[in-house]
Amino acid sequence: MFSKDILDLATAVLTAARLRGMMLVTAESCTGGLIAGALTEIAGSSDVFDRGFVTYSNEAKSQMLDVSAESLTRFGAVSAAVAKEMAYGALANSRGDISVAVTGVAGPGGGxxxxxVGLVWIGxxxxxxxxxxxxxxxGDIGRDRVRQLTITEALKTLYLVISD
Known part of the structure; x- marks a missing residue:
């Protein structure tokens, strides 16, 4: 289901979180829960993974993550402001110590x-x-590839922040 590289990154993130005593949470739009899926593909992840929010619609972003209507209107769902609010909202609505959020245009179309197409913000x-x-x-490299690269970069970012 997931590539070896993604599973290796997920394992590294979980190990780093255990070492730091941190609980993880995800908030996903364009990846539709695949980051949480990669993390929970690893047996035993429940000790450091609290939950994942899949907030594909703007309404879900507002209801589940407290993303402001003003940010959605002013900047759009695919923006730095919304990625930050998603990440913050994921922490505020979970037991997490660290969160990663993704929002983007995976395509095809919609850009x-x-x-x-291919623009992604990771918060x-x-x-x-x-x-x-x-x-x-x-870039416009195909929906699957955009999503795979987003998962990879989100996991790398989590790892770097946890390990810092």
Missing amino acids: SAEKP VACLGQAPVAYEYRF
Whole structure:
């Protein structure tokens, strides 16, 4: 189901979280729960993985993660502001110590000149710190590939933040 590289990254994230005593949570839009799926593919992950939110619609982002209507209207769902609010909201609505959130345009279609297919924002939040967001422009390389790269980059980001 998941590539060896993704499973190796997921294992590294879980191991790092155990070493730091951190509970993980995910908030996903364009990946539809695949990051949580990769983490929970590893046996024993329940000791450091609390939950995953799949918030594909704007309504779900608002209801489950407290993303503001103003941010959704002003910046759009695929934005740094929304990625940060998703990450923060995931922590606020869970037992997590660290969260990763993803929102993007996986395609095919749905992109624009300003927000092309392959644009993804990854947000990370840790308790007691301001959330941050990172922009990725993978290009119009196919839905599956955009999602795979998003999973990979989200797991790498989690690992780096936890290990820092």
